[in-house]
Amino acid sequence: MSPIPAVQKAGLPGVLTPRVAINVALIVILALVPVYTALAGETFALTLFTRIIILAIAALSLNLIMGFGGMVSFGHAAYLGIGGYAVGILAKEGIASGFVQWPVAIAAAALYALVVGALSLRTRGVYFIMITLAFAQMIYYVAIGLDRYGGDDGLTIYHRSQFGAVVDLTNRTVFYYVCLGLLLVSIYLVWRIVNSRFGMVIQGARSNERRMRAIGFPTFRYRLVCFVIAGAMCGLAGALLANHTDFISPAMMHWTRSGDLIVMVVLGGMQAMFGPLIGALTFLVLEEGLSRVTVYSNLILGPFLLVVAISMHGGIDSLIAGSRRG
Amino acid sequence: MLYFFEQFLNGIQLGMLLFLLAAGLTLIFGIMDLVNLAHGSLYMLGAYFAASFVEWTDSFLLGAILALAATALVGMVLEVVAMRRLYGRNHLDHVLGTFGLLLFFNELVRLIWGPAGMTLSLPPEMLNAIEVVPGLFYPLYRLVIIAVTLAVAVLIYFLIMRTRLGMLIRAGASNREMVGALGVNIKLLYTLVFGLGAALAGFAGLMQAPILTVQIGMGENILIAAFVVVTIGGIGSIRGAFVASLLVGLADTVGRAFVPDLLRAFLSESASSSLGRALSSMTIYLVMALVLIVRPEGLFPAASK
Numbered sequence: 245m246s247p248i249p250a251v252q253k254a255g256l257p258g259v260l261t262p263r264v265a266i267n268v269a270l271i272v273i274l275a276l277v278p279v280y281t282a283l284a285g286e287t288f289a290l291t292l293f294t295r296i297i298i299l300a301i302a303a304l305s306l307n308l309i310m311g312f313g314g315m316v317s318f319g320h321a322a323y324l325g326i327g328g329y330a331v332g333i334l335a336k337e338g339i340a341s342g343f344v345q346w347p348v349a350i351a352a353a354a355l356y357a358l359v360v361g362a363l364s365l366r367t368r369g370v371y372f373i374m375i376t377l378a379f380a381q382m383i384y385y386v387a388i389g390l391d392r393y394g395g396d397d398g399l400t401i402y403h404r405s406q407f408g409a410v411v412d413l414t415n416r417t418v419f420y421y422v423c424l425g426l427l428l429v430s431i432y433l434v435w436r437i438v439n440s441r442f443g444m445v446i447q448g449a450r451s452n453e454r455r456m457r458a459i460g461f462p463t464f465r466y467r468l469v470c471f472v473i474a475g476a477m478c479g480l481a482g483a484l485l486a487n488h489t490d491f492i493s494p495a496m497m498h499w500t501r502s503g504d505l506i507v508m509v510v511l512g513g514m515q516a517m518f519g520p521l522i523g524a525l526t527f528l529v530l531e532e533g534l535s536r537v538t539v540y541s542n543l544i545l546g547p548f549l550l551v552v553a554i555s556m557h558g559g560i561d562s563l564i565a566g567s568r569r570g
Numbered sequence: 571m572l573y574f575f576e577q578f579l580n581g582i583q584l585g586m587l588l589f590l591l592a593a594g595l596t597l598i599f600g601i602m603d604l605v606n607l608a609h610g611s612l613y614m615l616g617a618y619f620a621a622s623f624v625e626w627t628d629s630f631l632l633g634a635i636l637a638l639a640a641t642a643l644v645g646m647v648l649e650v651v652a653m654r655r656l657y658g659r660n661h662l663d664h665v666l667g668t669f670g671l672l673l674f675f676n677e678l679v680r681l682i683w684g685p686a687g688m689t690l691s692l693p694p695e696m697l698n699a700i701e702v703v704p705g706l707f708y709p710l711y712r713l714v715i716i717a718v719t720l721a722v723a724v725l726i727y728f729l730i731m732r733t734r735l736g737m738l739i740r741a742g743a744s745n746r747e748m749v750g751a752l753g754v755n756i757k758l759l760y761t762l763v764f765g766l767g768a769a770l771a772g773f774a775g776l777m778q779a780p781i782l783t784v785q786i787g788m789g790e791n792i793l794i795a796a797f798v799v800v801t802i803g804g805i806g807s808i809r810g811a812f813v814a815s816l817l818v819g820l821a822d823t824v825g826r827a828f829v830p831d832l833l834r835a836f837l838s839e840s841a842s843s844s845l846g847r848a849l850s851s852m853t854i855y856l857v858m859a860l861v862l863i864v865r866p867e868g869l870f871p872a873a874s875k
Contacts, residue, residue: 310662367867370605371801374798374801374858374862375801386852389845391844506662506665506669540680545673546677549666549667549673552667
């Protein structure tokens, strides 16, 4: 037990702990998935793992504000939707270039996060959970009202984002490695943020906001910037998701999708760099695996989540790290 | 004017229904400090139980009473088996655990009652419409909903504010250790409160069942609306829940009835219809965001929490 967990260096320590070994193994396995699917001659695993990686980026961004910043956002799927709709709407209007689509997706999500954060960060605790949910619901209904872009039924995207001669996203393997690369960059980014002075302030504000303010940090501004960074990152995940499914619909912003993201983060382990990835992997593989065994898969998945909530503090990551974590 | 009055009645009816859900939710929220996403599942179960029991007993009243008892029982079992272990944990564990329960109950209902929805038919004498003011005929059953839920609201208020049990519940909300130290069986008290909340949710479900289709996931959207009510009212406050229910019920109905017409005055037909649909569904969330921006702890913040 370290006395002040907030200033602990999070993740990626220099020595080879079990956690580092497992995280490295995880990256190697993820990197080899396309090799396996090429040898086995099936594409299903590639599709599943692309989805896992994209949602891991979304969960990672949620972990930044929720795990490290203590801001429990129950509307995180809205950013997925905004990123996705940015790509879908631009594609429908004839702007297929990814050099335009992706920055627009990121900027739109960041702008939304700025507005929502500025208004919501005045509240605390459950009220914060509820107001972020309320804003996400509004975006959900806006998407339903977009008749030109499919309304309730959603919109099919006929051309994936085009990057000229740089990369060809229509190739599943190429797209997979693009997603994996972006995930690793995002993890590195979050690690840098969390261990920077900025990240220390964010974590300090989680532990004791009054004290942080007393020593002179304008915590509201720090939290807001953190909230916007997370929103932008999740917007990128949304752009990837739209490219992956070739389809956008309001359903990707339903509040239960936000619930899924929270489940992934808590399941994997909050404040752990690879927690969101492990959580997304466990949740989606379990969901997929159980649905093959029985049509009533949630009869098992539901109680499993309940048992995790009741008996496991710190998610799967705490099992891996053992007693090293407080 | 008549149209306005009719929409007003619809708003009151929706508000009273939301109050049934929100009352249980705010009690559980305020007293056990538990975020319960599975509350909507109890609403769904109430409707399914009612549909089955009414068919089985061939009597609406008897079926409704049986459904109420069954939902309360499920609630109490749920408290003893699962919820009890989540008290005192952080809200994220609540979200994770009760989200799991929500998935479980949806699937359980699909297993027992099948994926197709059910209908609950009213006794024939309930199908009439009566003339509430000259020129306006309003369905009798909707008036019954308003009357019955108002009676229940008064009953809950009386129970919480004027009885010994209510006093213990309120005391438990302020300081659970102290109430326990004074020799009150706080565990049993919590189980009873949870059962009461479940019964109220089930009651809302079975009252709504004849108007809507009884289907899987029916509790999910209304759960969010109930959370909006609880948040606007101030967590833990029954009075706040009552005021906020009426506010949300009226805001939603008025939004749906008048926003599209209002927009038509400024915008083209197609733009106003799509925008109107979006805006009218957003009304209650707008109200909530506005309330929280002005009063970050809701309209009636619970004192000394």
